[in-house]
Amino acid sequence: MTATGLLARLGRQVLAALAAIGRVALFAIDAVSHLLRPPFYFKEFWQAVLHIGYFSLPMVGLTALFTGGALALQIYAGGARFSAEAVVPSIVAIGMARELGPVLGGLMVAARVASSIAAEIGTMKVTEQIDALTTLSTHPMKYLTAPRLLAATLSVPVLVAVGDSIGIFGGYLVGVNRLGFNPATYLQNTRDFLEFWDIASGLWKGAAFGFIVALMGCYYGMNSGRGAQGVGRATKSAVVAASVLILATNYLLTEMFFTS
């Protein structure tokens, strides 16, 4: 391939990527505008809260529990190199609240929820249920996207808060039972070093990640191709895009929150 051909190919790919970003941005603006205008579908919203928030609790909780435990072991082993084993409770708490709680929670929800939203809406599209909604005077963005977007934005921070608590508890269990920490001292250290903003920043991240997860699920579902293959591709793309966006957004939010 000549240098010109290579450049042309690169240019086409950049343009395609920019066009895709534009389409997602327009979709997001449209979805948010539907969130703000009546009619509001409360029943669909509560169902989405149950599906996205409540039913994700076991998975997020288990992930956080094991992560908190592993984190305690790692920090203990690492801290031992410079006689700083005592930092385990505070680093576990800060690490869970600021980073691991929201990021792992977000990724777990992306795997579980973005895929199911994309598959559900994608199937609705290929079986003409979306067209049927329109002919029944119901706007698909308002009925399908807006409730899921709001539900995910509000419920993922709650999931993160629960995940943080369980993760810290996982660290406590390992710290006390495996590493020989005094239970009262462990809890005291956790409380002393954990600041309000450590927790609040994680919750804000959770809200952003929830928004991303629902947005990607709905976007790829609504733009699903034909047939089973189209729905499969939409599902995969939703999970991949949500995961990458979560990690990128996490970096940007960390920059914004913790560097002055």
Place this chain on the structure above:
Amino acid sequence: MITLSNVHKSFGKNHVLRGVNLTIPKGESMVIIGGSGTGKSILLKCILGLVHPDSGKITVDGQDADTAARDAFLARFGMLFQGGALFDSLPVWQNVSFRLLRGSLKRPKAEAREIAIEKLRRVGLKPETADLFPAELSGGMQKRVGLARAIAAEPEIIFFDEPTTGLDPIMAGVINELIREIVTEIGATAMAITHDMSSVRAIADRVAMLHDGVIQWTGPVSKMDATPDPYVQQFINGRAEGPIEAVR
């Protein structure tokens, strides 16, 4: 009355509709025939505003389909989709009374359920069906539920997209009869698209044949068999030889 004037629609290089002109008088039942992929469904979706034509004009009782207030415009229509397009997450009765549970036609829940059961009975389904989910129904039952949903709000205009596709001949006959009865009963304007000739003969007052993106022939169903139009003759007699190229 539904009027289509010089309607064009392309998807990339594929010019599906190349200037469709058609009039469907009020209270009549028009059936559009034509081979697979000739744009029959697109034509129907253009009228409903699900697909926007590239050019041309579509009016319903003089009201421009593109500029009309969407909710009020769509409230005049009922549609039976090819695969039923029932909402999997809702029980049958909520599918049937979907329009009556929200929006401008909203009724109390109990009343909406009553209407749903009555419409289900009208299409030959027992009240027990009301609480089942679409996945628990056979193909024929799903079509009936789709039909019940299409007539639930007593629309002025009903569209049928391939109403008998995927059904056995007996069930297809039952659905055809139901469509004919219901359309006559509520005095609706009906438009169906199909390539099932038994449907055409059972449902249609008038027939239009879509081929190469234009209406090749239109006339009363009683004159369809006698028309010398070679396209219609090839299609209704299912001949491989003729002006319509069959892809083999």
